[in-house]
Structures are given as structure tokens and as C-alpha cells.
Amino acid sequence: VLILKRTGMRTALVTTLALAGLAVSVQSASAAHYIGLHLAALNGHAQPTIWFVDRTDASWPVTAAADEWNRSSRLTVGRRAECPHPGDYCPPVHQVNNSNFYGRTFRPLNADLTHISRFNFYIELSNSTPSTRRRSVACHEEGHALGLEHRQPADSCLRADNVFPNLPDAHDFNQLYSAYGHSH
Ligand SMILES: [Zn+2]
């Protein structure tokens, strides 16, 4: 299980564990922005497709963040109230009470250790997040769900320090374009 934990200070560690329970790597927040983990194209979709199944209240901009990531020409990203097609990626986005982080993404891998699993794949967004940072945190965690890691300094929501840009930047979209340029 890959756990990307974002703390208030964003001094989070990234811990990667294979489904088998083996530790693959432990990296600091300065790890590469992309380490090869990505979504597969399931269910006959022409490109990888992911629906964030929104379990949060209106204070969390899950929709706005998904619409922003959907600008990637090589992914279909949306927010839905329920999973529209069983078998698609449909990670629930939960709203939780936990003062230890703003948001975190549980991102298990398939046995190939490359493609993200549909199972036990979810996001938690914490009520401890100040309202002015929720746009950034929603963008950040959804970015992890697409396979992106931390990057800084950058004018990107994938930063993991005390700066909270609301949006992805051009580099994020270039990285997705390159990461998803193969047949899955
Ligand atoms: Zn993070």
C-alpha cells in the first residue's frame, strides 16, 4: 500500500509498500515527481479513466480539482456521486477527523508493481485543513491518485511544503502526457 501523507507542515514521507507487503522504497518529499506508477486503461476505455466518488461535504472542492486534472488530454478524470461503471477506477474521497494530516491517498499497486489497483484505493481529506487550503489539498491528493509525486519548488499543488498553490502547473500536465503516452 502506498501512503502519501500530507501533514500541516508538508514534511511528509512517502512510503511505498508492495501489495505483498515488501518495502519497495522510502523516499523524502523531494523524490522524483513521477516514479512510474500509473493508472491502467480499464473496461475498454480508450484511455485511463478515474472517477473520484465524492463523500465529502460542499467545503471540499473535489469537483473543481477533478475538472482541472481532466484538462490532461491522456486521462479522463471526473467527480461522481457514485461509481458510474463497476470496474472503473472509483476511489472514494472520504472526509475524516484527523489532526495529523490535511489529506492522504492510499494507492495500492497491482501485482506488476506499476499499475495502480482499483482495490483499497481511496483518498482521505481531513477536517483539520483550513478552508483556504482545501483547493490545494484536493488538487494535491487527486494528483497522487493519477500517479504524480511531490515536486518543489513549483507553482503546483503537488508541492509538499508550506506553500499551497491551488492548481497543477504546466509541468504536471507535461508529466502526465509523457507518463500516459503508452498503451496500457
Ligand atoms: Zn503528497
Ligand SMILES: [Zn+2]
Ligand atoms: Zn501502463
